[in-house]
Amino acid sequence: MINLRKIPAVDEILVQTEVKDYIKKYRREFILDLIREATGELRRDLLTVDEELDRQELLQRTLRKLQTKVSQAGRGTLQKVINGTGVVLHTNMGRAPLGKPAVDYMAEMAQNYNNLELNLDEGKRGSRYWHVEEILSRLTGAEAALVVNNNAAAVMLGLNSMAEGREVIVSRGQLVEIGGAFRIPEVMKLSGARLVEVGTTNKTYISDYSDAINEETALLFAAHTSNYKIIGFSEEVELDKLAKLGKERQIPVMQDLGSGVLMDMTAWGLKDEPMVQECVASGVDIISFSGDKLLGGPQAGIIVGKKKYIEAMKKNQLLRALRVDKLTIAALEGTLVEYLMGNPEDSIPVIHMLKMGREELYRKARVLCDKLQERIGSLERVEDISLLELEDMVGGGAYPTYKLPGFGVKIGFSELHLDNLSRKLRLQNPALLSRRQDGKMLISVRTILDGDEDLLINMLAEVLQKENKRG
Ligand SMILES: *Cc1c(COP(=O)(O)O)cnc(C)c1O
Numbered sequence: 001m002i003n004l005r006k007i008p009a010v011d012e013i014l015v016q017t018e019v020k021d022y023i024k025k026y027r028r029e030f031i032l033d034l035i036r037e038a039t040g041e042l043r044r045d046l047l048t049v050d051e052e053l054d055r056q057e058l059l060q061r062t063l064r065k066l067q068t069k070v071s072q073a074g075r076g077t078l079q080k081v082i083n084g085t086g087v088v089l090h091t092n093m094g095r096a097p098l099g100k101p102a103v104d105y106m107a108e109m110a111q112n113y114n115n116l117e118l119n120l121d122e123g124k125r126g127s128r129y130w131h132v133e134e135i136l137s138r139l140t141g142a143e144a145a146l147v148v149n150n151n152a153a154a155v156m157l158g159l160n161s162m163a164e165g166r167e168v169i170v171s172r173g174q175l176v177e178i179g180g181a182f183r184i185p186e187v188m189k190l191s192g193a194r195l196v197e198v199g200t201t202n203k204t205y206i207s208d209y210s211d212a213i214n215e216e217t218a219l220l221f222a223a224h225t226s227n228y229k230i231i232g233f234s235e236e237v238e239l240d241k242l243a244k245l246g247k248e249r250q251i252p253v254m255q256d257l258g259s260g261v262l263m264d265m266t267a268w269g270l271k272d273e274p275m276v277q278e279c280v281a282s283g284v285d286i287i288s289f290s291g292d293k294l295l296g297g298p299q300a301g302i303i304v305g306k307k308k309y310i311e312a313m314k315k316n317q318l319l320r321a322l323r324v325d326k327l328t329i330a331a332l333e334g335t336l337v338e339y340l341m342g343n344p345e346d347s348i349p350v351i352h353m354l355k356m357g358r359e360e361l362y363r364k365a366r367v368l369c370d371k372l373q374e375r376i377g378s379l380e381r382v383e384d385i386s387l388l389e390l391e392d393m394v395g396g397g398a399y400p401t402y403k404l405p406g407f408g409v410k411i412g413f414s415e416l417h418l419d420n421l422s423r424k425l426r427l428q429n430p431a432l433l434s435r436r437q438d439g440k441m442l443i444s445v446r447t448i449l450d451g452d453e454d455l456l457i458n459m460l461a462e463v464l465q466k467e468n469k470r471g
Contacts, residue, residue, distance in 0.1 A: 003046045007039055008059045016063060022070055034073070038065035080430035082452050086406055086444025088353045089396025093433070095292040095299070096396075097449065099347045102297065102334030109330040116326045129314055131329050135336045139262055140287075141280045142304035146313055147291070147332060152182045153322040154288035154301030155256050159191035159219070161313045162252060162286070166218035168193045171204035173236055174223040178258070178397050184223055193218065203235040206245060213249055220246050222284075223256040224274070227397035239274075243283035252285040252309060259398045260289030260302060262339050268355055273398055276304065285309055291328075293396040296350035297335035298328050353446055354394065358405060362387075364445040365407035368453055372409060376461050380468045383412040390437075392446045408444040410437065416467065424463050432456060 013019055013035050022031045042062055046053075081093050089095050098106075119126035129146055136145035148154050159168060168188060175197065177183045188195045196217075198208040209220055220242055239255065246253035261273045273294060279287050286309050291300030301322075303310065313319060324332075338344045344351045356364075369387040376382050388410050391403035413421065418436060425432040430452075435442040448456065 003049060003053050003058065004043060006053070006055050006058050007042055007046070008055070008062055010035055010039070012059070013039075013062060013066070016059075018063065019066070022066075026070070030073075031070070034066055034069045035062075038062050038069060041065055075429075082430050082432045082449075082456050083447040084408075084432055084434040084443035084456070086390065086392035086404075086408065086435065086446050087395040088350060088392065088404075088447060089293055089394060089398065090447075091396060096296045096350045098298060098331055099296070099335065099338065099349055101338055101342065101347055102331045105334035106298075106327055106330040109326055114326060116329070127314075128323065128326075128329065132333055132336065135333065135340060136302065136304055139336060139339055140276045140304045142287070142306075144305065144307040144310035146303045146310050146319075147324050147329065148301040148303070148319065148322040149324060149328075150299050151256070151258070151288055151290040151301040152187065154303045155184075155187055156191050157301075157313050157316060157318055157322055158254050158286055158288060158303060158309075159188060159193045159221075160318055161316045162254065162309060163191070163193035163218035165192055166194065167196045167214070167216045168219045168221045169196045169198055169209055169212050169217060170221045170223070171199045171208070171236060172197050172201050173199060173204050173230060173234070174225055176223050176225055176227070178227060184256075202230050202233060204237060205235065206237045206241050209237065209242065210245055210249070213251065217249075217251055220251055220253045221256070222253070224258045227400050229401050239279060239284055240282040243285075246285065247283065252306075253283075254286040254288070254305075255279055255284045257287050257289040259293035259396065260291070260295040262295060263344060263351070265294075265351075265354060268357075269404070270354065270394070270399065270402070272402065280304060290396075291332055291335075294350065294354075294394070294398055295335065296344070296348040298331035300324060300328050300332055302332075349449065354404070356406075356446055358407070361407040361445060364448075365409055368443070368445055368448070368457075369409045371453065371457055372411070372460070375457050376411075376464055379461070379464050381413050381416045382464065383414045385409060385411050388442075390435075390442065390444055392444055404446070406444055406446045408435075408442055410440050410442050412440045421463070421467070424467075425459065428459050428463065430455060430459075432459060 039062055042065065083090060083093055117126050117128050132147050133145045148157055170184065175184050185195055196212055198204060198212045222239065222242060243253050257276065257279060259273055261275045276287060276289060286303060286305035288301060288303045291297040291302055335348060338347045345355050346352060365387050369385060372385050377385055388408060390406050390408045392406040394402060418439060418441060435444065
């Protein structure tokens with residue numbers, strides 16, 4: 001309490017050289033706000049300080065706080081995170097990092113005018129929905145395609161366009177919740193369609209669907225149970241059987257596929273997720289999936305299927321509220337072109353990370369381990385650094401039970417609270433997210449992007465050195 005009267009006044013702060021510079025560069029009122037916030041924080045800090053501090057020290061503390069605030073305000077709240085968790089599609093970390101071709105294309109479209117809604121051939125107004133349609137048709141074999149904000153929007157639009165005010169038949173085994181906010185029954189309600197549940201949690205037969213069909217039935221709906229698996233005695237109707245039933249009774253079939261896998265990944269052990277092409281070939285009328293899950297592109301909801309249903313969706317007023325912007329279209333086209341004629345295993349980060357084999361991961365972990373040894377191995381409180389085998393996850397709700405064999409580095413500390421250290425590393429910019437095992441820090445190398453190893457090592461070294469200085 002003894003220091004409170006020595007907190008610098010605003011006028012005194014305003015004459016400091018660096019503060020004068022801020023005011024030259026930024027809005028004066030904004031800097032004044034930040035000065036008040038900084039002194040307010042200092043006041044709160046000082047309530048618990050008993051030793052007497054001199055005026056100069058208090059001024060310096062205020063200026064340091066101000067500097068942090070100015071640099072934070074100038075950056076925005078999104079920041080880079082280094083993913084040391086080994087979870088490839090981490091919903092909390094923005095799911096799929098984009099590849100360079102997608103980013104370059106997106107930047108070019110962002111910086112310039114473009115033909116988003118312009119038919120260059122005729123010099124007239126065009127449609128934004130035309131852009132990704134042809135390449136999606138080529139890649140999936142579908143007649144038509146449409147892209148909206150995300151897969152939740154795609155499902156909503158599909159249900160609303162095809163079944164508003166009418167019945168939709170769904171298996172009880174597929175009434176999924178994804179990511180805490182997307183629940184099939186809720187989305188169904190919002191779309192205006194009426195849910196008709198058939199079968200049981202673990203078993204649903206084709207006769208359950210056919211028995212439930214009546215004149216109110218508008219759609220047969222299947223959801224891919226991405227994030228869980230029913231094991232033991234279970235049965236779901238295969239997609240081609242459902243498609244056949246729909247054709248016989250002249251009722252369209254829609255599938256919410258979740259992840260959109262466009263290339264065969266069975267050779268890498270990933271065989272549970274059906275490919276979009278296979279679903280189209282099975283005769284299902286409409287399929288929807290995410291752009292930023294296994295496809296490795298931007299957030300988007302991709303709808304492919306029969307032209308007459310897609311045309312109906314394009315005419316739906318709801319589409320105006322769910323539409324994608326030019327940046328999404330560019331990032332998606334930039335990604336899809338790689339599937340069509342590029343080399344997705346190299347140029348799409350998600351695909352590259354999923355493909356990485358033991359040898360490549362081992363080498364990457366060896367390099368990181370050796371560099372860490374050299375840089376922080378002899379620091380106080382670092383007990384041991386070792387290379388180890390671990391298990392990674394696909395994430396994003398896909399392959400919930402499948403573990404990808406991986407490698408990483410394990411760091412043991414002494415006289416250091418791992419919770420505190422992890423928090424400090426999360427508060428760096430870029431932040432580092434890691435795992436833990438038996439009280440040690442674990443960094444999986446699969447999800448560390450190229451060029452980030454050195455950033456990570458420097459960050460760890462700096463944080464530890466600061467920690468050691470504090471004693
Ligand atoms: C992920 C997922 C969704 C939601 O997709 P978003 O693109 O996140 O909106 C819907 N259904 C299934 C089956 C999913 O796996």
